[in-house]
Every structure is written in C-alpha cells, then in structure tokens.
Amino acid sequence: MAGRRKFEYEIVLFGATGFTGQLTAQYLAEQGGDGLRWALAGRSLSKLQAVRASLAQSHPELAELPLLQADAGDADSLRTVARSTKVVITTVGPYIRYGEALVAACAEAGTDYVDLTGEPEFVDRMWLAYHDQAQSSGARIVHSCGFDSIPHDLGAWFTVQQLPEDVPLTVEGFVRAGGTVSGGTWHSAIAAFSRFREYAGVARERRTREGWPVDRKIGSTQQRIRYHKLLKTWVVPFPSIDPQMVRRSAAADDRYGPEFRYGHYIQVKKLSTVIALLGGVSAAFVGAQFKLTRERLLRLRDPGEGPDEDARAKAWFRVRFIGRGGGRRVITEVSGGDPGYGETSKMLAESALCLARDRLPKKSGVLTPTSAMGNKLIERLQAAGIQFNVIEQV
Numbered sequence: 001m002a003g004r005r006k007f008e009y010e011i012v013l014f015g016a017t018g019f020t021g022q023l024t025a026q027y028l029a030e031q032g033g034d035g036l037r038w039a040l041a042g043r044s045l046s047k048l049q050a051v052r053a054s055l056a057q058s059h060p061e062l063a064e065l066p067l068l069q070a071d072a073g074d075a076d077s078l079r080t081v082a083r084s085t086k087v088v089i090t091t092v093g094p095y096i097r098y099g100e101a102l103v104a105a106c107a108e109a110g111t112d113y114v115d116l117t118g119e120p121e122f123v124d125r126m127w128l129a130y131h132d133q134a135q136s137s138g139a140r141i142v143h144s145c146g147f148d149s150i151p152h153d154l155g156a157w158f159t160v161q162q163l164p165e166d167v168p169l170t171v172e173g174f175v176r177a178g179g180t181v182s183g184g185t186w187h188s189a190i191a192a193f194s195r196f197r198e199y200a201g202v203a204r205e206r207r208t209r210e211g212w213p214v215d216r217k218i219g220s221t222q223q224r225i226r227y228h229k230l231l232k233t234w235v236v237p238f239p240s241i242d243p244q245m246v247r248r249s250a251a252a253d254d255r256y257g258p259e260f261r262y263g264h265y266i267q268v269k270k271l272s273t274v275i276a277l278l279g280g281v282s283a284a285f286v287g288a289q290f291k292l293t294r295e296r297l298l299r300l301r302d303p304g305e306g307p308d309e310d311a312r313a314k315a316w317f318r319v320r321f322i323g324r325g326g327g328r329r330v331i332t333e334v335s336g337g338d339p340g341y342g343e344t345s346k347m348l349a350e351s352a353l354c355l356a357r358d359r360l361p362k363k364s365g366v367l368t369p370t371s372a373m374g375n376k377l378i379e380r381l382q383a384a385g386i387q388f389n390v391i392e393q394v
Contacts, residue, residue, distance in 0.1 A: 007086045009037045010356040014070060014081060014102065015091035016040035017047040020116065020146075023345035024089060025051060029059045031384070032353065039066035041081050072098040075105065082109040087352045090115045094191040095122040103130055103141060110137035112355040116348060118148035119192050120241045121199035124206040127366040135365040142372045144245055145351040146344035150369055151319045151386075152242035152264065153249055154378055155334040157370045158388050160256055164326030168259035171324075172221060173242070174228070174235055176267045177317040177339050186301040193288035218251045221263035225274060228267075231320065234274050235265040249370040257325060267320075312338040320391070331392040336385065343386065350380045 013028065015021040021042075028038060042048050048067045056063040068084070070077040072092050082088060082105035092098050095117040106113040107130040117123060123143045134141050144153070156171050163169055192199065212218055223237040243264040250256035268274050287293035315338035323330045336343045351369065354360070358376045369377060378388055 007037075007084065009039050009066070009085040011036070011038040011087045011089060011352050012041050012068060012081055012085040013038065013089045013091075014041040014078075015089075016051050017042045017044060018091055020341060020345055020348075021091040022051055022054075023341055024091060024349050025055060027345050027349040028353075029055045029062055031349070034061070036353075039068050039085070041068040041070045043069070043071045045069050072101060075101045078102045078105040079109065082106045082111045085111060087112040087114065087356045089348055089352045091348070093117060093119075095119050096125075096191055096195065100126065100129070107134040107137060107139050107141060110139050112140045112142070112352075114142050114145040114348060114351045114355065116146040116148070116344060117143050118146075118189070118241045120244060121192065121195055121202050123241065123244075123366075124199070124202045127206055128202070128209065131366040138364045140355060140364055140372050141366045142351065142355070142369055143366070144241055145348050145369055147317065147339040147347070148240065149242040149245040150347040150351070150377075150381070151317065151334040151336070151339075153245040153368055153370045154374075154381070155319050155321050155332065155388070156246045156262060157249060157374065158334070158378060159321040159323040159330060159332045160250075160260075162330040162332065162390055162393065163257075163323050163328060165255065165257070167257055167326035169257040169323060169325035170221060170261045170263075171246075172263040172265065172322050173246070174231060174233075174265045174267050174320045174322075175238060175317070176233075176319075178315055186298075190284065190288045190294060190297050193285045194294055196285075212251055216251075216254070216257075217259040218247050218256075219261050220247070221261045223263045223265070230322070231267060233267040233269055234271060235267055236274055236278070238264050238266045240264065245368045245370075249368045252368070252371045312342045315339065315342070317343070329392075329394045330390065333387070333389050333391050335387045335389075346384055346386070347381065350384055351377060354380055 013025055016025050025040060040048050040051060052065050068081055070081045078101050088106055088111055090102055095115060096119050099122055103113060103126050152173050156173060159171050160169060225236050228235045243262055246262045250260040284297060287297050317339040318333060318335040321332045354373045354377045360373060360376060363371060382388055
C-alpha cells in the first residue's frame with residue numbers, strides 16, 4: 001500500500017510552469033506550511049527555474065526547491081516522479097491527450113494523484129484501464145479536483161448530510177459564476193465536443209463493467225429549461241462532468257439513501273441569455289466536429305495564459321443546492337472567488353494536502369473527490385475561505 005512506503009516528497013506538482021500550475025505553486029508556497037516536502041516538475045528545466053525564482057522572491061526558503069524534469073510523453077520520467085512522492089498534482093491538459101501516462105505511473109507505484117480534468121471520456125478511460133491496478137497498489141486516483149467538480153460533488157454531499165437518513169433523496173444544484181473561463185477548460189471542452197462519439201462508447205463500456213448498487217437506485221431528476229420561482233431565475237440543464245461525479249459518489253455511499261436523484265443546472269437571469277447560451281454551445285459543438293473550425297476555436301484561448309490579478313479578484317461563483325427528502329427541504333450554498341483560476345488552484349492544492357496529510361477512509365482506485373476525501377476536504381476548504389453554508393431548512 002502507498003501509505004507504507006517512504007517518500008522523498010509529500011507532493012510533486014507536474015505542470016508547474018503553466019498558468020494554473022504557477023497559481024497552484026504559489027498557493028502551496030503560502031499555505032503548505034514550513035514542513036512541506038515538495039517539488040516542481042515539468043518539461044523545461046529553465047522554465048521551472050524561473051517559477052522557483054519567482055516563488056523565492058517572497059519565500060526565500062524555496063530558493064533550493066527541488067525541480068524534476070519530466071515530460072507527458074516520456075513514461076520513464078513520469079514513473080520516476082510517481083515513485084518519488086506520496087501525491088502527484090497535474091495541471092497538464094487536455095488530459096485525453098496528455099494525461100494517461102501519469103495516471104498509469106501512479107497506479108503502478110501506489111501514488112495518489114489529483115488533476116483538474118472536466119473531460120468525461122478521460123475519466124471513464126482511466127477507470128477502465130487503471131481502477132483495478134490502483135486498488136491493488138493502494139493508489140487513490142482522484143479526478144476533477146478543481147471547479148470541475150469540487151463545489152458540486154462536495155456540495156451535494158454537504159446537502160445530503162442535512163437531510164434525514166434512510167429515505168429517498170433528491171438534490172438539484174444551480175450554478176452561477178462571474179469570471180473568465182480558463183484556457184485549459186476551453187481546450188478540454190472543445191476536445192470533448194470533438195470526441196463525442198468516442199466518449200459515448202467508452203461511457204457504455206464503463207456502465208457495463210462498473211454496474212450500480214443492486215439494492216439502491218441512483219439516477220437523474222427530470223431536467224428541463226424552466227423559470228425557477230424559488231430562485232427567481234431561469235435554469236438550464238448543464239451536462240458537464242459534475243452530475244456524473246455526484247451520482248458516482250452517491251453510488252458509493254449508503255448515506256445518500258435508498259434512492260438518490262440529482263439534477264444539475266446553470267442559472268440565467270434573462271430568457272434572451274438562455275437562447276444566446278444555447279446557440280453558443282451548439283455552435284461550438286458543431287464547429288468542434290471539423291478540423292478547420294476546431295483549430296479556429298482552439299486559437300480563441302491559450303491554455304497557458306489567464307487573466308491578471310485584478311480580474312481574478314473580481315470573479316466569483318455560487319452553487320446553490322435544493323435538497324428534499326423525508327418531508328424536509330434544505331437549501332445550501334457553496335461559494336467562493338475566481339472559479340477558473342484562483343479557487344481552482346486552491347481546491348487542487350488542498351486536495352493534494354488532504355491526501356498527503358489527513359486521516360482518510362481506506363479506499364483506493366479511481367475515486368471521486370467525495371469518496372476519497374469527503375468531510376476532511378470540506379473542512380480544509382472552509383478554512384481556506386470557500387464557504388459551505390446552510391441557507392434554509394424547512
């Protein structure tokens with residue numbers, strides 16, 4: 001098991017020279033604590049040295065922070081990284097193109113792993129290929145540890161815990177955010193759109209092999225575009241990776257009740273905005289099917305760049321959950337700052353710290369954030385400024 005090994009490092013951050021990687025490195029430098037044993041990893045040694053020098057300006061003790069040269073296309077270098085540490089963080093995407101070799105190295109070595117992916121096909125492929133091996137080695141492979149899908153997965157779990165036990169439960173999540181979609185998220189979305197047929201086949205294979213609890217029902221609510229009187233906004237079904245994560249967490253834990261259904265939406269103030277949103281998503285989906293238009297779409301955002309500090313300071317997110325069961329209703333909310341960059345790097349870093357340092361359930365394999373870390377991660381995020389609040393109980 002991974003926990004019985006001795007590690008040179010507690011955490012290695014792979015992809016430290018990218019925009020989100022640098023933000024994650026800054027967070028670890030500021031919040032990881034003096035005793036944290038960690039290292040930066042990436043393809044370019046000179047760029048890693050530049051990141052380290054930037055960190056050392058405000059944290060002189062990091063002037064000699066270890067640097068590990070590793071490439072997403074070099075399996076041997078990734079095995080060396082995985083064997084050196086307790087947890088690997090990776091920000092290198094799109095993950096369907098660059099992610100598998102590192103997952104394979106961690107599953108083999110028994111090393112815990114966290115990423116930022118919002119790519120359902122990648123998550124399902126990794127489960128099919130490495131879940132059993134990770135269970136045997138003791139590795140915890142935890143995908144989607146940023147805005148996809150920490151607020152939604154943990155928020156649904158937080159909501160469930162406010163409701164009665166052993167009764168059918170329904171939870172709906174409603175997302176509002178102000179900020180810039182990250183370049184990495186944009187590239188991952190276009191990649192996912194372009195591989196829709198491939199994903200459908202992989203998803204079917206996972207459903208066949210994984211199965212669902214035979215004595216409990218896990219599913220979706222009946223989702224449709226509608227005006228929500230309680231929220232006083234339009235709500236639009238949001239087919240991201242987030243509801244899949246919530247349902248998989250529910251399948252793994254009886255606390256979600258004998259029957260659990262989840263619906264996932266974005267909130268939109270005006271009907272005209274709903275129409276524009278649907279048109280934009282449809283255009284992006286169609287454009288992603290053809291090489292010429294797909295390349296033009298990808299050029300709209302650089303995955304290695306992001307907004308400046310002032311723009312990030314103005315960004316925000318709120319995810320409101322309405323849960324029902326046993327004759328009760330609860331409204332909860334998860335909220336924070338910049339979802340695409342600042343809070344995402346915080347969630348990613350705190351997930352890695354949680355795996356590295358906290359006493360957690362003895363689980364291994366390809367896991368959701370809730371299944372792997374649950375309330376321990378909620379406590380960490382609350383201490384770091386992300387709010388989990390009960391708004392109303394009836």
